[in-house]
Amino acid sequence: MKNKPFIGLIALTTILITSSGIALVQAKDITIDQQNKTFLLNNKKVETITVNQGDTIHFMNKDPWFHNIFSLSDLKTFDLGSYPKDESRPVIFDKKGTMEIECAIHPNMYLEVTVK
Amino acid sequence: MGNSNQQKTACITVLLTTVMLAGGTFSPVVFAGKSDYQPSKTMRIPNNNQLTPKRVELGKALFFDPRLSDSNQMSCATCHNPSLYWTDGLPKAIGKKSQQLQRATPTIVNVGYSRRLFWDGRARTLEEQATGPIKSSLEMNQDIPALIDELKAIPGYVELFEKAYPGEGITEKTIGKALASFERTIVSAYNSPFDRWVAGDENALSTAAKRGFDLFDGKARCSICHQGQNFTDGSFHNIGLNNGNDIGRYEFVKVKVMNGAFKTPTLREITRTAPYMHNGEYQTLEEVIEHYVKGGLDKSNLSPDMKPVRLSQQEKSDLVDFLKTLSEPSNPITVPVLPN
Numbered sequence: 001m002k003n004k005p006f007i008g009l010i011a012l013t014t015i016l017i018t019s020s021g022i023a024l025v026q027a028k029d030i031t032i033d034q035q036n037k038t039f040l041l042n043n044k045k046v047e048t049i050t051v052n053q054g055d056t057i058h059f060m061n062k063d064p065w066f067h068n069i070f071s072l073s074d075l076k077t078f079d080l081g082s083y084p085k086d087e088s089r090p091v092i093f094d095k096k097g098t099m100e101i102e103c104a105i106h107p108n109m110y111l112e113v114t115v116k
Numbered sequence: 117m118g119n120s121n122q123q124k125t126a127c128i129t130v131l132l133t134t135v136m137l138a139g140g141t142f143s144p145v146v147f148a149g150k151s152d153y154q155p156s157k158t159m160r161i162p163n164n165n166q167l168t169p170k171r172v173e174l175g176k177a178l179f180f181d182p183r184l185s186d187s188n189q190m191s192c193a194t195c196h197n198p199s200l201y202w203t204d205g206l207p208k209a210i211g212k213k214s215q216q217l218q219r220a221t222p223t224i225v226n227v228g229y230s231r232r233l234f235w236d237g238r239a240r241t242l243e244e245q246a247t248g249p250i251k252s253s254l255e256m257n258q259d260i261p262a263l264i265d266e267l268k269a270i271p272g273y274v275e276l277f278e279k280a281y282p283g284e285g286i287t288e289k290t291i292g293k294a295l296a297s298f299e300r301t302i303v304s305a306y307n308s309p310f311d312r313w314v315a316g317d318e319n320a321l322s323t324a325a326k327r328g329f330d331l332f333d334g335k336a337r338c339s340i341c342h343q344g345q346n347f348t349d350g351s352f353h354n355i356g357l358n359n360g361n362d363i364g365r366y367e368f369v370k371v372k373v374m375n376g377a378f379k380t381p382t383l384r385e386i387t388r389t390a391p392y393m394h395n396g397e398y399q400t401l402e403e404v405i406e407h408y409v410k411g412g413l414d415k416s417n418l419s420p421d422m423k424p425v426r427l428s429q430q431e432k433s434d435l436v437d438f439l440k441t442l443s444e445p446s447n448p449i450t451v452p453v454l455p456n
Contacts, residue, residue, distance in 0.1 A: 082419075
């Protein structure tokens with residue numbers, strides 16, 4: 001599961017094509033860093049983010065201690081487990097709505113994701 | 117053969133250099149840094165409960181008033197005793213009818229900075245937390261409607277509530293708000309030897325205590341959790357104590373790593389708040405350090421940040437010397453005369 005670090009927003013990794021050949025969705029890969037026990041997007045603290053249905057957020061640990069990202073929201077429940085520095089875990093946002101994401105170990109880390 | 121030996125020697129030299137570098141011989145690990153411990157945090161106070169002297173006065177009276185328990189024998193201060201640095205000096209708290217509870221009484225020094233309250237973090241505000249032990253059937257066992265009737269019958273309280281929360285009345289909410297207000301005033305002066313050293317006084321710490329801080333913030337890995345001005349980041353960890361049936365944070369956050377996890381306590385006034393750990397398992401700081409040297413006892417759901425730490429006797433002694441610098445000059449408080 002070890003992924004290389006992403007820097008900021010990596011756009012346009014996937015284009016879904018219908019049978020008629022028309023591009024419908026541009027699913028993106030977005031990297032949210034965990035640094036100094038804070039969620040960062042492009043090196044800035046982030047507490048809310050809006051993504052498109054089908055996008056993936058990669059949660060990248062940049063701290064020298066473990067993080068454990070999870071959500072128990074109605075929209076989506078997941079537990080990425082504990083992972084160390086320089087590792088990331090992906091989450092695909094496949095349903096529309098709003099959900100809360102936290103680090104179980106460091107509950108002051110909070111991210112609200114709106115999927116549209 | 118000569119070339120082969122030279123190659124072997126070169127390989128060993130490269131290997132040793134790599135190992136030394138990887139081991140941090142030339143660049144010791146620093147997790148937080150000295151400046152992280154400067155008192156710079158702002159306390160979050162709800163808009164509807166800003167601190168006023170009248171609110172603090174009311175909260176202080178309630179905090180020391182045994183009439184807040186069903187027996188009229190226990191107050192908040194029974195366990196959070198200011199003479200014992202706002203804890204009780206016992207391995208585990210004593211509740212209703214002198215029964216021993218499952219967890220230790222934490223000190224409430226600087227609790228106003230905490231964003232998750234109780235050892236398991238189940239309350240998100242001090243206002244919510246404050247009435248928890250009053251209502252708990254194991255602790256003060258007080259029926260809140262009965263308490264409200266009791267307080268309404270005491271003219272002194274009616275006046276104090278009206279001055280503190282005009283028009284809001286005597287309710288569970290205003291009781292919680294007043295207690296929270298008083299608790300927010302129980303703060304460090306941040307004038308310990310350690311604070312003076314952080315502020316620039318190099319003579320405030322002994323050489324041994326400075327070595328102890330370097331260990332604390334590096335090799336001994338303490339500052340992974342004991343970060344910031346109050347030596348806690350408010351995080352939750354299973355550090356391998358003998359928890360018995362106590363699942364800790366997992367009761368409220370059903371994520372595996374939280375099973376047996378408890379909140380990182382402050383280390384301020386640590387020499388005055390023994391016994392240690394959420395279950396009062398250790399009497400001395402030396403025992404606590406041995407726990408971390410071993411990397412925990414019960415490793416069944418151990419935090420992955422818990423790793424055995426090899427420390428010499430001198431290093432252990434340096435760590436204790438450092439921890440002793442987190443105590444401030446005593447600051448006695450005045451106990452209130454209760455309304456009647």
